[in-house]
Amino acid sequence: xxxxxxFLTALTVxxxxxxxxxxxxxxxxxxxxxxxxxxxxxxxxxxSSETPAKPDADVDDGPRMNPDNPALPELKGDYDWDAExxxxxxxxxxxxxxxxxxxxxDLAAQATALSKLEEGYRKERLAKEYxxxxxxxxxxxxxxxxxxxxxxxxVVGLLTELWTGISIxxxxxxxxxxxxxxxxxx
Numbered sequence: 664x665x666x667x668x669x670f671l672t673a674l675t676v677x678x679x680x681x682x683x684x685x686x687x688x689x690x691x692x693x694x695x696x697x698x699x700x701x702x703x704x705x706x707x708x709x710x711s712s713e714t715p716a717k718p719d720a721d722v723d724d725g726p727r728m729n730p731d732n733p734a735l736p737e738l739k740g741d742y743d744w745d746a747e748x749x750x751x752x753x754x755x756x757x758x759x760x761x762x763x764x765x766x767x768x769d770l771a772a773q774a775t776a777l778s779k780l781e782e783g784y785r786k787e788r789l790a791k792e793y794x795x796x797x798x799x800x801x802x803x804x805x806x807x808x809x810x811x812x813x814x815x816x817x818v819v820g821l822l823t824e825l826w827t828g829i830s831i832x833x834x835x836x837x838x839x840x841x842x843x844x845x846x847x848x849x
Contacts, residue, residue, distance in 0.1 A: 820834055
């Protein structure tokens with residue numbers, strides 16, 4: 664029922680707004696809400712006799728400046744949360760990260776600790792990149808390919824034995840003869 668009502672309302676709006684004259688307004692009754700609501704067509708927003716309102720000449724369109732620092736523009740959404748929640752016992756106003764002023768010794772200690780941490784992570788990253796870049800030797804990628812090829816050729820050997828009746832050692836001997844590794848039987 665709701666879908667039919669929506670469809671009929673949309674159909675009425677599209678039909679009525681397509682065939683209206685400038686300045687004419689259409690009223691649609693919505694059964695779900697039980698009231699009528701006027702809907703203006705796009706052509707009736709500004710008729711030939713009406714003109715849009717002009718802005719007043721004394722309105723200040725310039726950017727508003729920050730009261731704390733007049734050289735900067737006003738900050739949108741800047742709010743003093745400390746003043747708002749000062750009475751709340753869980754609200755921290757002292758030693759807040761980002762607002763703490765440290766002396767030079769504390770800053771030097773933090774810089775040293777961060778340098779050590781950065782160096783450790785840099786070494787770890789370089790070791791990981793080196794291991795991922797290796798393609799020769801006993802590396803995980805080579806072992807994975809070796810295992811996949813071994814399983815593939817084992818299945819191929821078993822299927823060949825099933826279809827031809829030649830065992831896997833017989834197949835190896837035949838491949839060695841074809842390759843010239845074993846001499847012909849005279």
